[in-house]
Amino acid sequence: MSARLRVCLPDQKLLDALEPTDGVDFVLWDLTGPAPEGRLDLLVPGYMGKPAALAALEGVDVGLVQSQSIGYDGVADVLPAGCVFANAAGVHETSTAELAVGMMIASQRGIPDFVRNQASGTWDNTQRASLADRRVLLVGYGGVGKAIEARLLPFEAEVTRMGSRTREDDRGTVYGIDSLYEQLPLHEIVVVSVPLSEQTAQLVDAKFLAAMPDDALLVNVARGPVADTDALLAETSSGRLRAALDVTDPEPLPAGHALWTTPGVLITPHVGGASSAMFPRMVRLIRKQIGLLLDGKEPVNVVLR
Template sequence: MSAALHSSAEPKPAQFRPKVALAMQDVDLRDALFSKRLKSRLEAIADCDFSEVIQDFSIVPNELLGDVDVLITGWFSPKINAEVLSRMPRLRLIAHAGGSVKAHVLPECWERGVVVTTAAEANALPVAEFTLGLILLAGKSALAASNLYSQRQTKIDRELEFPETGNYERAVGIVGASTIGKLVLERLQPFDFDALVYDPTISDAEARRMGARRVGLDELMACSDIVSLHAPVLPETVNMIGSRQLAAMKDGSTLINTARGELVDQEALVRELVSQRINACLDVTNPEPLPAGNPLYGLPNVLLTPHVAGSMGTELHRLTAYALTEVERYAAGEPPKFPVGLTDLERMA
């Protein structure tokens, strides 16, 4: 990757200041990503016209693209294809202030020698934190206890009502040793959980290094008190959690999905949850949002949140900080910290 950073025809001077352009959804996202401090940080090492946010390359004049060295992209960036690259001969780095680059960075970028980086690890942190919180609350039967307390509005005998509740020696199954899945496993280690992991791409030794025991999907679903999904959406993972897997879950167990709704057969999930045999904490669904009147909105055993696990609010600044680190490294002639290769696209969400 370091060779690609020096792939321009002329050597860069010691005080090289790249020209940076922003490509993302809109100015509101720009303002959410860049605090005053982060804007000053970029201005200290690069030239960037913050008033220009590229939402559609086709309407941007060539003179504004021809001398761009770096693109900082955000959510819903326009696609960077061969035609765009032909208009940006100096482009050497795409620093994505977000997670997956699959939707906007096309293979032509790597073929042209452009370095691509991502802040996926930064975006994974709040998801892992949110998931850990859900796991701990699920283990304490917080949703059921809250509902019962609201119904009775009097003292609750917790030992009588929730004799199986607690986070000691609970089995937690992690489906997918992705970036987020690994972070969740790491955060589970200080607790007294029995961690299981299903991921056909890792070995038993790798699972042990993550503090978990590698098992098959069927065993994980049947043995776990709490199942948390962290797999990417691929042809082989769509509806990987179907009727058989849901039926195998223990009575009273909890399914957590902070990944993608497509991983679960939605109709099978609704049937299982309507029976109230199991519980669910769902930050994502399929479709998203669910249509008005969907039974999941009103079920006492379901916690629905509107896709809040990922970076939001102040957490967006972490994404920008990761992207700016890549710009700084590029300006200094150093290799990227979080590069994305062409083959990585296959495993991205």
């Protein structure tokens, strides 16, 4: 490592938030155009950039690449050899959980219908489903799943946790994914927050959806390709299931796509982490990584080497 740490940032906003820092030289580069000369001890790509942009690092002397996202699907395919890659665990979980619970409440209590009724002056006070006392299955029990659980419990929902393998913790059993089809029929709300991988691509397929009980709600805050769009459209357009989707496949969802107008489907445009909580938390993470590197210590959140 150089005597002074060289940190490469994608935009002026991050630069303004981080300067000045003793022992650190900052440079700006958004992975377009020529790379800065010399070694970059820490590089932060832009938020929501495509993994393919990391191909620009080929031939650049980079130590740590600090992503601004939790997910890193597709990164291993393009990350040049020798680069260390860290994700943004700890930055987005709170906001994503906040949105997931908000979508559950909106879908259960009929908020989208009430918004439409307000535009037409329609007074429809028929009873709606609650979130309280509902059985909620969390498919994916990483940082986002745990943050969703922490927010659901005060709403008096009955929460079942499911991870990659069966294990016990202080709240009881975390079921393994091998018990998925035993658990799906028992839950009125299913929340998917798994990372996208070969194992989870198209996890929410026709078989998965068919195992959910009538009028159940699917919430997807994972990645669009975790769900089979055609199967999801078939179940929701028939009225048997409902869905709250922060992610879709394809994404962005085309303007004329049938999901937009399917009754019982609530769509947000991949904004789980896009709240005012993100930027200060991202700045804190970068500062932490800088401090660790200055002290000669290992960075946190490393997911690829």
